[in-house]
Structure formats: C-alpha cells, structure tokens
Amino acid sequence: MNTDRAKVAVIGSGLMGRGIGLAFAIGGHDVILVDLNLEILNKSLEQAKSTLSILEQEGLTSEPIDKISSRISLEPSIEQAAAKSNFIVEAVFENLEVKKDTFRKLDGASSVETILASNTSSLPISSIASATNHPERVVGAHFWNPPHLMPAVEVVYGEKTNDSIVSKTVEILRDIGKKPAIVRKDIAGQIGIRILYSMIREATYLVESGVASAEDVDTVVREALGTRLEVVGPLELADLSGVDLVNNVAKGLYKTLDDSVEPQKIVKDMVARGETGIKSGKGFYNWKSGSQTVDEVLRKRDSHLIKILRERRNEQTRN
Ligand SMILES: NC(=O)c1ccc[n+]([C@@H]2O[C@H](COP(=O)([O-])OP(=O)(O)OC[C@H]3O[C@@H](n4cnc5c(N)ncnc54)[C@H](O)[C@@H]3O)[C@@H](O)[C@H]2O)c1
CATH class of the missing domain: 1.10.1040.10 (N-(1-d-carboxylethyl)-l-norvaline Dehydrogenase; domain 2)
Known part of the structure; x- marks a missing residue:
C-alpha cells in the first residue's frame, strides 16, 4: 500500500470515529465516514468542520479548512465504503458481536490487500479477527480521545497479524503525524x-x-x-x-x-x-455545584493538548 494514496474508511462516526476521520483528512488522506445511524452520519461532517475551524484559529492546520473537509465523504453502506478503501479503521460500539459482524462484512466487501484496523479499547484483536477469512490483515489501532489531538496510537498484534500489516499501519500513522507504539501481544488493555x-x-x-x-x-x-x-x-x-x-x-x-x-x-x-x-x-x-463545570474541564484539556501540539510543530519548523 502506498500511504501517500491511502483511501481511508472509518466505520462508526461517533465520538472516536469522526475524530479519527478528521486526523486522516488533516494528514492529507481521503476519508469515507460510515455510520448505521444516519442522523449521526449526517452531522459528522458539520462537526468535523467546526473542529477544523477551532484548529485553524489555533494555527494547527496547514491548508484551508474547506480543502481538508472536502477530503471527507459520507457513506451509509459499509460494503460500498470497504470496496473503495485500502485502510479501514473500525470504531463501532465496544461489543464483540457488533465488531465481529462489522469485520465479517468488511472482510467480504474489501480487497484482501486492504488493512482492517480496530480501535477497540478492551476486546482481543484475535477474537475480532476470527470473524474474517484473513485474520493476518486485522490489526489493532487504538487511538486516544480526542483522536485528532492525541498523538499516541497503539498498534496491536492479533495472534495471526502479519508483520507487514503492522509495519504499514505504523507507516500510515506516522504519515499523519501520530506517534505509534507497537503492542506485540494481544493483551487486555494494551499498554x-x-x-x-x-x-x-x-x-x-x-x-x-x-x-x-x-x-x-x-x-x-x-x-x-x-x-x-x-x-x-x-x-x-x-x-x-x-x-x-x-x-x-x-x-x-x-x-x-x-x-x-x-x-x-x-x-x-x-x-x-x-x-x-x-x-x-x-x-x-x-x-x-463543584468548583468547575464539565465544559471548563474539557476546554482546559483541549487547550492544553493544542498548546503541546503547537509547541511541537514550532519545534519541528525550527529544526
Ligand atoms: N470513547 C473513548 O474515549 C474511546 C477511546 C479509545 C477507543 N475507544 C473505542 O472506540 C470505539 C468507539 O467508541 P466511541 O466512544 O466513539 O463510541 P460511540 O458510541 O460514540 O460511537 C460508535 C458509533 O458506531 C456506530 N455504529 C454502531 N454499530 C455500527 C455498525 N454495525 N456499523 C456502522 N456504525 C455502527 C454508532 O451509531 C455510533 O455512532 C469503541 O470500540 C471504544 O472502545 C473509545
């Protein structure tokens, strides 16, 4: 897979999925967002644009936000999205049966070259992969919330995951500015x-x-x-x-x-x-009635993350 031209599909456009999609779009990749819930799916592009305008105000985008958001498309059909993508990140509910059903569909509808990554926080990659005919192309890609701001992504081996799938996943994550860490065993809770x-x-x-x-x-x-x-x-x-x-x-x-x-x-x-x-x-x-509201804490968290990312970006520009 040429990571320059990776076409990414994100299955599930909830809290994590839309942020993961945004991270790939900011990184220059075309992204297809998928969700069973059409109301959530239809809102996800507007939400991505509003997050982008905050990032733009903070100086964290290097392209016009219309250009970045034009890379994101919406697709209600998981099969259609799978057929058009070569890197797929699943971010549906944290439920083994739902994930297995999703991977069964992805496996049937995508090319065998396509990498199938799961954002699961706690489920074994090997169990998710067991729903497919090609468990060697199934890998964990555990993003942290909020995924467009948090640099670390754990790349997790299932029992049958191929080394080359892990290397390519690391490569594409580095390409979008993430800091991947490899988890060599399919252990609960990863690192x-x-x-x-x-x-x-x-x-x-x-x-x-x-x-x-x-x-x-x-x-x-x-x-x-x-x-x-x-x-x-x-x-x-x-x-x-x-x-x-x-x-x-x-x-x-x-x-x-x-x-x-x-x-x-x-x-x-x-x-x-x-x-x-x-x-x-x-x-x-x-x-x-406590000393701070939820909004204040979330705002504090995000401005702290933005400050760190801005400092890192300035450092990279200086070097
Ligand atoms: N929330 C976090 O902080 C966090 C952090 C890291 C990883 N995760 C993992 O990310 C995954 C998603 O978590 P979330 O917090 O975004 O959940 P969420 O409930 O916000 O989003 C899940 C989305 O998946 C959609 N969905 C469910 N089944 C589907 C299907 N079969 N096909 C298409 N779409 C489907 C739902 O409509 C929903 O929009 C989970 O596996 C979770 O463990 C969550």
Missing part, C-alpha cells in the same frame, strides 16, 4: 489502559481508605506526575532515579499497594446510587 487502570485502582484505594480526598489525589497526579510524564516516561524515570533505588523502593512498597481483583466497594456503591460522573452530575466530584 495505556493497563497503566491508566493501575493508577485508577490505586487512586480509588487512597480515597476509599481515607488517605486523601479525590481532589488531593488528582492534584498530586496532575502537578507532580503529569507535568513530568509528558517528557519522561516511567521507565526513563526509573533510569534517571536509578534502577537500584527502584529495586529498593519496590521491595517495601509493592506489598502495600492495592491489589483488588475487582472494582472496589466505593466504586460499586457509587454506580448503585447512580453516581456515574458527568453523565449524572456526580461521581468522585460534584459536577453540578
């Missing part, structure tokens, strides 16, 4: 979700056992760990601190870390009370 959930498990434990409030746990993670993690990963950090020190700390500390094998009681109780977070207005925080 990022595993690390995120070890952190959520420990953060929940600290709150549940009365060690600290949710606000104070988040303050330490944001202000001590987060600011540094953007430039130094945990294993670089281990080298900087000294692996001998890590060894000594781990000897004493690991025994005291939370090792729950299921969600803690505090989480189960919150769910039972309907305290599901921003959806209900209350979770670990009170989103109705």
Whole structure:
C-alpha cells in the first residue's frame, strides 16, 4: 500500500470515529465516514468542520479548512465504503458481536490487500479477527480521545497479524503525524489502559481508605506526575532515579499497594446510587455545584493538548 494514496474508511462516526476521520483528512488522506445511524452520519461532517475551524484559529492546520473537509465523504453502506478503501479503521460500539459482524462484512466487501484496523479499547484483536477469512490483515489501532489531538496510537498484534500489516499501519500513522507504539501481544488493555487502570485502582484505594480526598489525589497526579510524564516516561524515570533505588523502593512498597481483583466497594456503591460522573452530575466530584463545570474541564484539556501540539510543530519548523 502506498500511504501517500491511502483511501481511508472509518466505520462508526461517533465520538472516536469522526475524530479519527478528521486526523486522516488533516494528514492529507481521503476519508469515507460510515455510520448505521444516519442522523449521526449526517452531522459528522458539520462537526468535523467546526473542529477544523477551532484548529485553524489555533494555527494547527496547514491548508484551508474547506480543502481538508472536502477530503471527507459520507457513506451509509459499509460494503460500498470497504470496496473503495485500502485502510479501514473500525470504531463501532465496544461489543464483540457488533465488531465481529462489522469485520465479517468488511472482510467480504474489501480487497484482501486492504488493512482492517480496530480501535477497540478492551476486546482481543484475535477474537475480532476470527470473524474474517484473513485474520493476518486485522490489526489493532487504538487511538486516544480526542483522536485528532492525541498523538499516541497503539498498534496491536492479533495472534495471526502479519508483520507487514503492522509495519504499514505504523507507516500510515506516522504519515499523519501520530506517534505509534507497537503492542506485540494481544493483551487486555494494551499498554495505556493497563497503566491508566493501575493508577485508577490505586487512586480509588487512597480515597476509599481515607488517605486523601479525590481532589488531593488528582492534584498530586496532575502537578507532580503529569507535568513530568509528558517528557519522561516511567521507565526513563526509573533510569534517571536509578534502577537500584527502584529495586529498593519496590521491595517495601509493592506489598502495600492495592491489589483488588475487582472494582472496589466505593466504586460499586457509587454506580448503585447512580453516581456515574458527568453523565449524572456526580461521581468522585460534584459536577453540578463543584468548583468547575464539565465544559471548563474539557476546554482546559483541549487547550492544553493544542498548546503541546503547537509547541511541537514550532519545534519541528525550527529544526
Ligand atoms: N470513547 C473513548 O474515549 C474511546 C477511546 C479509545 C477507543 N475507544 C473505542 O472506540 C470505539 C468507539 O467508541 P466511541 O466512544 O466513539 O463510541 P460511540 O458510541 O460514540 O460511537 C460508535 C458509533 O458506531 C456506530 N455504529 C454502531 N454499530 C455500527 C455498525 N454495525 N456499523 C456502522 N456504525 C455502527 C454508532 O451509531 C455510533 O455512532 C469503541 O470500540 C471504544 O472502545 C473509545
């Protein structure tokens, strides 16, 4: 596959799918967005244009936004889209049967040269691939939300995925400015979700056992760990601190870390009370009368990501 001319289809134009489509269109590829729900599909182009105008105001587009959006087309038929594409990213509901049904259709309607990638966060790539006659061309491409702003994409091997499919997927992701990382085994949660959930498990434990409030746990993670993690990963950090020190700390500390094998009681109780977070207005925080609104947090998150991307772009221009 020549990545310069990759024609990309994104199946499912929800939260992730439309952002993934946008990332490819910004990167210069023609994109076909597909969704079963025509209302969602028809809105997705307008949503993409409005996101593009924010990116343009922030100086993050290098072409007129009409030109970028003209690369995006809408297609209600998964088979039609599959027949016209050579790189397909699936972003439908996180449900194995729905994903298998989607891959069965993609497998039947596309050329065998076409790469079939799944954006699943938690389902095994091998199980999704088992619905196809060519599991060697099925790969995970796990984008992070919001996909047009978050640089990392985990490229995940299924048991039968061909090396060349992984290499081409890495190539096309680099081509659109992403930072792909290869996950060599089809492991639950891949890299990022595993690390995120070890952190959520420990953060929940600290709150549940009365060690600290949710606000104070988040303050330490944001202000001590987060600011540094953007430039130094945990294993670089281990080298900087000294692996001998890590060894000594781990000897004493690991025994005291939370090792729950299921969600803690505090989480189960919150769910039972309907305290599901921003959806209900209350979770670990009170989103109705608390110190910040959901919109403020999302705006803060996006302007931070935009600032990082702008700095990286300026750095690349200088080099
Ligand atoms: N939301 C996140 O933060 C996030 C992050 C990384 C990965 N993911 C993964 O991305 C995938 C999509 O998540 P989302 O948050 O965008 O969900 P979503 O509900 O916003 O979007 C899913 C879309 O798929 C469409 N759809 C469902 N079945 C379909 C089918 N058979 N054919 C065509 N379209 C179909 C739905 O109409 C909907 O618009 C999931 O696998 C999820 O685990 C989500």
